[in-house]
Amino acid sequence: MPELPEVETVRRGLEPALVGETLALVEVRRPDLRFPFPENMATRLTGRRVEALSRRAKYLLADLDNGEVLLMHLGMSGSFRIEPAEGAEDVPGIFHHARSKLAPHDHVVLETGSGTRITYNDPRRFGFMLLVSRAELSEHPLMRGLGLEPLGNELDGQALSRLFAGRQTSLKAALLDQRLVAGLGNIYVCEALFRAGLSPFRKAASLAGTVRPGLRATRLAESIRAVLTEAVAAGGSSLRDHIQTSGELGYFQHTFRVYERTAQPCVKPGCGGTVRRLVQNGRSTFYCPACQR
DNA sequence: AGCTCGACCTGCACGC
């Protein structure tokens, strides 16, 4: 499911249910996700208060009151849902009976002190959770090598040109490389390249150009910001799963201009091209051969 | 060092 906009949507959904709350009950139902959960994770989390919930690239970071951080990644198919906990009172004296049963692939269940149940579900099990001490977080192998935060202040044409300089790989592969820019995935790379009018097959190094240096890079940086900002505002994209913690769908998928639009006409006015799908580095690339150069 | 590719895992849509 999740690229940056989906992870940010999940963060915003979890924040009110989690921050300031104590983890009263923690159940790990299946430990073997991409990495095994930390030894005794349930015990180590129980009784902890969550002080903040932030995001770095596609990672969620829950600050705990003991100086540790719960580091979470949703992989391809991870999602959270929030419901009233068992026996939680909706109105004083009236117990909530609408709590749904646990579903297949519900791997972690957290119950907060105020009677909320937060369930992590992940069919493909590419996601994971880790506990890292706050002090060591920035040097953790998963965090240390991450590139620019695309909605942060540093991402602009100049930064992109510098990062891509000398790279012989394609623009598509370079944008997917989390060590350069961190948070983009297959959807938003395709969409950003379309908006910038740049071919996914162009060499990354050519972004700087020779005639009008910086122009392409600036267009690309602006396209990345625009597509991500719009997608966050739309609650992300829901392709095959729900993504919001409420179970509601994001709706940015209705705004895709090339992704999964194979053989449909290019939406750019006057272009007349047809969207094509091609496998690049083992992943589908959607693009318009007429207006992406 | 940079780059490409296979592997990890489940579910679904498709064609025969």
Added chain:
DNA sequence: TGCGTGCAGGTCGAGC
């Protein structure tokens, strides 16, 4: 119906 194939929002590590 059942079975095989290909596809899916990610990332790591092996091997050039």
